[in-house]
Amino acid sequence: MxxxxxxxxxxxxxxxxxxxxxxxxxxxxxxxxxxxxxxxxxxxxxxxxxxxxxxxxxxxxxxxxxxxxxxxxxxxxxxxxxxxxxxxxxxxxxxxxxxxxxxxxxxxxxxxxxxxxxxxxxxxxxxxxxxxxxxxxxxxxxxxxxxxxxxxxxxxxxxxxxxxxxxxxxxxxxxxxxxxxxxxxxxxxxxxxxxxxxxxxxxxxxxxxxxxxxxxxxxxxxxxxxxxxxxxxxxxxxxxxxxxxxxxxxxxxxxQSTQDFVYAEATGVFEAYVGLGETMEAGTQAGVVHFTETPWRDPHPVFFRHGGVVLCKRSPARVKIGDCLFVTGTAVEAI
Structure with missing residues (x-):
């Protein structure tokens, strides 16, 4: 080397x-x-x-x-x-x-x-x-x-x-x-x-x-x-x-794997509906993205694809497409 x-x-x-x-x-x-x-x-x-x-x-x-x-x-x-x-x-x-x-x-x-x-x-x-x-x-x-x-x-x-x-x-x-x-x-x-x-x-x-x-x-x-x-x-x-x-x-x-994280699929201001440590079910709404340049539009909804505990959340409310919003995990009893 x-x-x-x-x-x-x-x-x-x-x-x-x-x-x-x-x-x-x-x-x-x-x-x-x-x-x-x-x-x-x-x-x-x-x-x-x-x-x-x-x-x-x-x-x-x-x-x-x-x-x-x-x-x-x-x-x-x-x-x-x-x-x-x-x-x-x-x-x-x-x-x-x-x-x-x-x-x-x-x-x-x-x-x-x-x-x-x-x-x-x-x-x-x-x-x-x-x-x-x-x-x-x-x-x-x-x-x-x-x-x-x-x-x-x-x-x-x-x-x-x-x-x-x-x-x-x-x-x-x-x-x-x-x-x-x-x-x-x-x-x-x-x-x-x-x-x-x-x-x-x-x-x-x-x-x-x-x-x-x-x-x-x-x-x-x-x-x-x-x-x-x-x-x-x-x-x-x-x-x-x-x-x-x-x-x-x-x-x-x-x-959970990176492919299963919750990502922004729109650009704007993210209104989170959940916080750290909360347990979510698959399909639960995570929040919405508001469109600041066209505020008369309905916000874009964001959902959890998989259930689990929220281990990590995005801090800045301003988001763009591709930003990670939430990371979830599954509790493991036996180690």
Whole structure:
């Protein structure tokens, strides 16, 4: 594999606490030999598992960024058994802009794996993660939220592996993390271009989250994730202590496929009839799209094609044809 052009002064194998930047080459008019700084922290204390923690994969998802920044600030090195590699704002240009994708190259980091060593800045970040960081770790946990365009029930999120042993391990992540809800995805289209695809290819245990969204910061989701992260890191053996109480129970949902999401089929203002967490039957009306340029027209009705619990809803009321309005899932009793 071609060597990454991203570099860092941080020694990933050094004992102790190291902080600095990944340096992503970026030559532009006002900085011919410049680089984009991607903050990184490495906390290493003796033998134990190596774990990669990431947030800011999408720049408008905030709970995970705060979660990992506070972890870097407050976690005592003596409580670590092994190594934590932490990227609190991995798609740094998107994080700085507060946008889902990078304003530099329109790169959606979580759709560009395994990346390109000679590609755009976002492709180079993906390639560095795939070729340098992931081969060094046993686990990778990536913290997402719904972003500006959508809002989720606070949940841990998992593309369930097919291998029974790996599936059991991954379900263990969800149970240890203990969010109020846990979402399982099967048969994900395009999974190979996401971080989870690289993790699966390289044998790295993976879990992500959906901690709210709508471009806001959910204190309830954050508090649950803050406690859950301690349990999760203790569960995989990299943290010497964890929450003394058992993890709270989590409700499991199997997310329906992307083809079965509810989409806008008209352009205008969407009036939603339902909210997060509500249970819908197939054929239930989800809302209507109003035509602002021809307000005398009857609005366009929108229906749920399949029954289930509303796991995610669109945040902006203004919609166009093709926008996702609702994501639903089916409750799963036995895991």
């Amino acid at each position: 071609t060597k990454s052009k991203v570099w860092t002064d941080i020694d990933l194998d050094r004992e102790g606490r190291s902080t600095g930047y990944l340096r992503v080459p970026h030559s532009v008019n006002d900085s011919g030999y410049g680089w984009i700084p991607v903050p990184i922290a490495v906390l290493k204390n003796g033998d134990g598992p190596s774990v990669l923690l990431m947030a800011g994969n999408h720049g408008d998802e905030y709970e995970g960024q705060v979660l990992l920044m506070k972890l870097v600030q407050n976690l005592s090195l003596q409580n670590i058994r092994g190594r934590l590699i932490i990227l609190p704002g991995v798609n740094a240009p998107a994080v700085a802009a507060g946008t889902r994708i990078s304003p530099i190259d329109n790169g959606n980091l979580n759709r560009l794996f395994p990346g390109e060593p000679d590609g755009t800045p976002t492709q180079m970040i993906a390639h560095y993660i795939d070729s340098v960081l992931l081969p060094q770790v046993r686990y990778c946990f990536d913290f997402h939220s719904g972003g500006y365009s959508s809002e989720y029930l606070p949940a841990a999120h998992l593309v369930a592996p097919d291998n029974p042993d790996l599936r059991k391990e991954a379900i263990g992540f969800l149970k240890a993390f203990g969010m109020p809800n846990s979402i399982l995805i099967q048969g994900l289209i395009g999974g190979g271009t996401r971080l989870l695809g690289s993790c699966q290819r390289l044998g790295v245990g993976h879990m992500s989250t959906e901690l709210g969204g709508a471009g806001a910061f959910s204190i309830q989701a954050y508090r649950a994730a803050e406690q859950g992260l301690q349990r999760l890191l203790h569960h995989v053996g990299v943290l010497a202590y964890g929450q003394e109480d058992s993890p709270p129970a989590t409700r499991f949902f199997l997310r």
